[in-house]
Amino acid sequence: MTAASCARGRCVQGAGHGVTPAGAASSASCDDSQRRRSPCGAGYDVAVTSSLPDAGRIAAVLPSATLWRSVEVIETTGSTNADLAARARAGAGEGAVLVSKEQTAGRGRLDRQWVSPPGTSISMSLLLTPQQEFPQWGWLSLLAGMAVASAVGELAGGGAPVSLKWPNDVLIRGRKVCGILSERIEHPDGARAVVGIGINVDLAADQLPVPTATSLALEGLPTDQSRIVAGVLTHFERHYRSWQLRGNLRAEYEARCASVGAELTVILDGDRRVSGTGRGVDEWGRLQVTTATGIETYPVGDVVHATLA
Structure with a gap:
């Protein structure tokens, strides 16, 4: 059974959790055994605890005039992207956010499967109706990566290097903590976009899908999922509105992208490989490589940095 309420004029749906009023503590209390060294506390040991996402807590910290008209948290689903895509085909408008505590049939870039143990990762999707021409829609995945990098960077407080690997992998100390998949959904009233975001939060080392991955917990960062989701939504909206006005975020993206200036290999269809130096991105967000x-x-392509190979 799903409990529903309205906060700040937005529809908020959660899975039976209480709503924390604005201004209340953003995470549950914990004893000394749960304390970690958090770079967000200006060098002090602060109490941080993992909490599952709560729709009310997420909405409480978003601006009142936010893009996000509804924030829904569910227990489990096959794919948050598939769920929102179905709603988009049925005519749902911009601003819907769907977060699941468990995802059993998620997909990543290049049709890779994305599955994680319950409660250990953030699986969220956003429904958008971009006004930019379709060739510019490639930026949606890139600006989503920028939003996650900004949110994680705030958690790290400068204590851990956070960067991007083209097009949208978010890295902490060179290890992947987030993946993103954007999809275009056709509708008679105009195409929609669904942006899916998966963040490794509480995965242990033996639960990581590949040796080059990491999680927020393994990096010693706060793992309050409501706080993380709210941060991602806040930064995404800022980047999204800027992109709607300007058409690309080339300078901002390149400033954060570790692929720029890196020796790398681009793996293309048919396992064809091209090596060179990352030069940057063009006005459509496509990777440019000096070969x-x-x-x-x-x-498109799968990028491998020489320093991480």
Whole structure:
């Protein structure tokens, strides 16, 4: 049974959890055994605890004039992207957010499966109706990566380097903590976009999908999922509104992207590989690489940094 309420004029749906009023503590209390060294506490040991996402707590810290018209948290689903895509086809408008505590059939880039133990990761999707022309929609995944990097960077407080690997992998100390998948959904009233975001929160080392991955817990960062989701939504909205006005966020993206200036290999369809130096992105967010034969541009591909290979 899903409990529903309205906060600040927005529809908020949660899975039976209480609503924390604005101004209340953002995380539950914990004893000394739960204390971690948190870079967000200006060098002090602060109490941080993992909490599952709560729709009321998320909505309480969002601005009153936010883009996000509804925030819904559910117990489990096959895929938050698939769920929101179905709503988009049925005519749902911009601003819906769906967060699940468990995702059993999620997909990542290049159709990779994305599954994690219950409660250990954030699985969330956003429904958008971009006004930019479709060739610019490639920026949605990139600006989502920027939003997660900004939110995680705030958690780290400068204590851990947070960067991006093209197009949208979020890295902490060079290890992947987040993946993103954007999809275009057709509708007679205009196409929609669904942006899916998966963040490793409480995964232990033996639960990581690949050796080059990490989680917020393994990095010693706060793991309050409501706080993290709210931070991602806040930064995403800021980047999204800027992109709607300007058409690209090239300078901002390149400033955070570790692929710029890195020796790397782009793995293309058919396992074809091209090596070179990351030059940057073009106005559509496509990767530019300086190779032995000149500057090449790639709209898709799997990037491997030489330092992480």
